[in-house]
Amino acid sequence: MTPPPAKPAATSPKGCLITTPIYYPNAAPHLGHAYCDVAADVLARYYRSTGQTVLLLTGTDEHGQKIARAAADKGISPQAHVDEQSAHFRDLAATLTMSNDDFIRTTEPRHHHAAQAFWRELAASHAPDGQSNVYLGHYAGWYSARDETFFQESELVDGKAPTGAPVEWTEEATYYFRLSAWQDRLLAYFRQYPDAIQPASRRNEVLAFIERGLTDLSISRTGVSWGIPVPDAPGHVMYVWTDALVNYLTAIDFPDRDSQRFQQFWPAKLHLVGKDIIRFHCIIWPAMLMAVGLEPPQQVFAHGFFISGGQKMSKSIGNVVDPFELVRRYGADSFRFYVMSEFAFGQDGDFQEANLAQRHNSMLANDLGNLSQRSLSMLQRYLAGTVPSWPDAARLETADNALLTLASQNLPAYHQAMTELAYHRALELIWQVITAANQYVDTQAPWSLHKQGSARLPIVLRVLTEVLAWLSVLLTPFMPGSMAALQANLQLPSDRANLVALTSHQPLLPDGATLMPPTPLFPRLDLSTFGKDGDDA
């Protein structure tokens, strides 16, 4: 009834394709990868809960000179190197309880097939000016292997790339993509769909960049062997970005445009990216897609980066945070909750482990965990754990209705926040209900009702358990593990544990279930060790 998303899922053939970037496995996964995984997963779980069919993708981008060199340094083959490195990213997704439906590796045969097919289509296509989209040219310029990027002489700073990476003079035959011819189409597209690039500040940057004029893009290399061969062009392999972007199509059976998955999931609903790669996703990728006659993704959303303790994370400062270690210490759900609640998605944030622990205690243990514990303990103690029947509307008093109304009133704003990826706002709305529920416990004082033998007691406890079920559904995208535990404790049937059932105006919980005694959802952490010198490593 309430969600703004216009199409009811049941009648909509379109699914939601949600992607993270495929990560470059030249180093261990870091906090930024974990952040993006979590954000994508929260959204995917949210849309599934609303009844939509979701395809959530992540993976690794395994080609390029940098990978080949790292492998050579280790004295192993590139394939052995990426096999080992890619596994860490797969582990990270699992560690974070990410519900990805697939994990794309660009070294897989299916991806080679898709990437080469994409190239062929691109090469056979024509730009708006009537010329071929791909042409053979000659490249002479500076190349930074670390950035996998070409730079012009004027872009160099002290003889190095703007990023500080060393560059080498490179002269070779190369295929170009006629990006310059797509400038007007791109501008028209982004002006027609203002939400296609978010946040707005990134959109403005992209538009400004396009307006200044685009130059054609070198899309093949000859000096590199670790890559996907360009079809019918011996000696050429695809530039790593040309290859990598196609991964989003690989997963949906490209080049088979008639396949059910392709039909269902393209165009992608959302590419989540770091702000460092928006140009690839907002200029090159849409242009290439238009070139082969495919729609650009509906939205590219650039998330922010973390700093730590007010400084950029770097190994030399020693403030690098290992996501595996954090999950080991606090659990996946606390980690997920912290990064989703503390920061405005799309803005940079200062990641501080002490704040994570603080938030775990104050919001998860004290507010939510204790609400659950006190409610279910009283149910256990006063009513032998039996869920009371849902009362007739006439028996509900002002306080009951006020709490239930607040919950349902916040729902439209919750949906809006979720669809806008304003996760912290969604959680704030949920917490209003949690706070109200704790106030409700105090004002209704079930312990007094019990002493008085009041008929109000089962009503109040049923309202509380129902609100807990409600909260568990809204919070499942953020904290799937803990909320599953809560739902098991409440004996919420799995077919009721979603946003479709929640908006049905029917109580979520079955009457009369007998619940087991509760166990604390989020045990409190001892914070006395924070603020002192040494964290244990």
Added chain:
RNA sequence: GGCGGCGUAGCUCAGUGGUAGAGCAGUGGACUCAUAAGCCAUUGGUCAUAGGUUCAAAUCCUAUCGCCGCCA
């Protein structure tokens, strides 16, 4: 160097012309179902600085300082 953003309570931030706000942290109180949690109350800010416009400025304008982003 150009363009843009930001600078508000100890911390994270909301607030774009009309009496300075929220959460967390701190302090006090009443309660006791609960993870010594929760609830109620409360301390705390010359809104970066200096000018200007206005009856009225955190909000609009100018300059300066600091941080950040994009571009060159």
